[in-house]
Amino acid sequence: MTSSSHFTRLPSRSRADQVRDQLGEAIKKGIYPVGAKLPSERELTEMLGVSRVSVREGMRSLEAVGLVEVRHGHGYFVKATVRRPTIDVMKWLGEHRAEVMDMMLVRGALDELAAGEAARRADEEHRTAMRVAHDAFVAAVGAGERDLDTLANLDIAFHLAIAQASGSPLLVDLLGELHQHLREARSVGFTPAGRLDLSIAEHQTIFDTIISGDVQGARTAAALHIAHVREMLIALQA
Template sequence: MSRGRDSLQTIARVPRSQLVREQLREAIDRGDFGPGEALPSERELVETFQVSRVSVREAIRSLEAIGYVEVHQGRGSFVTKGPADEYIDAFARWLAVHKEEVMDLLKVRGALDELAAEGAAQRADESAMNRFRQAHDAFSSAAQEPEPKLDRLVQLDIAFHQAIAEASGSTLLIHLLQDLNQHLGESRKITLAPSGRPAKSAAEHAAIVRAINARRPAEAKRAVATHLAAVRTAVSDFEAMRAAVADPPVVPVS
């Protein structure tokens, strides 16, 4: 007996931002926009695609997360070379297996980093202050390089957060974060690989440093929470973008 209409399925609604992102990604892949070239302005994209500014901004943010574009405030969005394909493919395979574990570990890391920053703001002596300032300067300098070395960025990022843990004076936090960082190396590569992300991490680090220097524990905790929220978003955006690249949306023909 024929299943008839029971075999038919509702066509999934595809977010407009996803359709915009895919068209832009395909244009970049074709070479319509080369490295260093600016994409059309937000207003032009709104008019071209007949979508809202919100949809355009979400599409650009997704492309930035995977390293297709770099956004310069007040200047626009520019095509980048993006992370090397071997990095992207390796990260995608790794994340497909470890996504749930990574997100759980990042939540734990966030809680521990917040406690460390709070403790550092309350108890760090001048010697400890100097060490995490130097760690911040080292990461910030590396992040500003034209083509930052990913492995070096990861090590400098770990060193910065570990210096804050040491400044807190808590032996327990120091050891817990040391152990945790052994499991988060690959996730750090995912978050630091997209073009422009190292500089943003450096800016987030700077906010943490300012709060600790000012001896403001609550502000230091908030700065860490903001930073780790951005890290978790970067991981989620990476996974979503790679899934879309592997299985782009099908646009119904009207």
């Protein structure tokens, strides 16, 4: 039986983000455990006082961060709770969209420059540091690591190893600051299905081109990686 007592009726101005927040809180509190069927669109429109469009958009946000799955013809079901902190992050991301996209644009330019300079200037010590950082990320994903903070730290370590290999202390400082400011967005970025595997493949390409001394190839690989991240973040906020 579905009870409306777990929800608060939303004012008429409420939209999809508030639908997402209320459902996310209900999942986090265990009201709907993994595998549980969520209320239907019709039930949610009545309980929350919003349109079906808002309900669908809210559900799409929950699906994007891996909390909900759609079983066509059967409804919405809770998929997992391991990533539930990203509900708050998704809210933060929506509120800071323009700022995040601006920082990602700058990060892309700096990452591209760092990769090119690393391909030109990296010594054996730098190559080893990049390899160790890359292998650590691959090993964590392969072992089933899904703690977003842990994955973010490993991802940052790889990109900073490239910055350090560039030989520019300024690039290291600038990218270090950007990586910290973008930590919340980075966590969201790991949640879509297949994103971690794609990151590994793109990291491998960046690493390979740097090791081979292919300056333009390294710049292109880094630029493509960040472009894909930006596209994914935009899609999550749609």
